[in-house]
Amino acid sequence: MGKRDVTILVFFLDFKMKSIIQLVILINVATAQMNLYDLNHYHVNRDTINYSSNAMIKSFIIPGWGQFQNNDPIWKPLAFLAFEIVGLSLMIDYNRRGEEVRKDFEAFADKHWTLERWYKNTKAIFPGRWEEVLVGTHKLQILINSDYYYTDQLAYLKNNYSWNEIFVIRDRDFYENIGKYDQFVGGWDDPFDNPFDDVGKWYTIKKGNVESIILTQQKDYYRDLRNDSNILKYRAKNTLSILMLNHLLSGLEAGLKSKVKYDLFPKVRFYSNMQNTYGVQGVKISYEW
Secondary structure (H helix, E strand, O other): OOOOEEEEEEEOOHHHHHHHHHHHHHHHHHHHOOOOOOHHHOOOOHHHOOOHHHHHHHHHHOOOHHHHHOOOOOHHHHHHHHHHHHHHHHHHHHHHHHHHHHHHHHHHHHHHEOHHHHHHHHHHHOOOOHHHHHHOOOOOEEEEOOEEEEHHHHHHHHOOOOHHHOEEOOOHHHHHHHHHOHHHHHHEOOOOOOOOOOOOOEEEEEEOOOEEEEEEHHHHHHHHHHHHHHHHHHHHHHHHHHHHHHHHHHHHHHHHHHHHHHOOOOEEEEEEOOOOOOOEEEEEEEEEO
């Protein structure tokens, strides 16, 4: 951002100029006895000035660092730092627990869902349109002799290969699809019963006013595990966003405070006009930010 300059011009009446000029002469006489190049005469040396950008960058990196540099009350840097430590701890804990639950639901699916069972149960659940359901709107990837296919080709592939040669790829899409879509409900290992009533191991529930979902007890438990994992990951993501905000606020506060302390002192000099009786028309007061 470019600097802004505000200038205040104060014009003096002629009858005041005599007093002002006398004061200037007196100040010049007093300071003439001082060695202007002796740094011991100054309260702050040039190389010890704290610049606002320096404090801001430090707090962007570690919240509270810039406040410490600005000699703010000790509670302020400690507050930013404590918030950072607590937030990092929560984020790490949420991620760790989310990963643990993710491993749990993936292990559960690996144990209780198979491609062969899905193929056979789909025929029983949808006897009149089982091939249409296999094709479906979503697909799982399968591997046969180092070649990749999709489950929309499974009816054809089954006529040419045995189940020992067909492997489903258990990736992120696999674990999402088998819990989310009715198309893949047949792969769960619950003892099969009528899936279109609301009792037994297989049952249908109403979702809203239109859609129905076919569930099994295994699938329902699996969906709960995935939901728990997603909630923990979502909390970790939100905590990270809050930590980034903490860095931003700490940096901006440190930069603003440092600028107020060191950069906004006004500059004062006389405004000259040789056409004036005394050669001085007023004083120029300016500051930049």
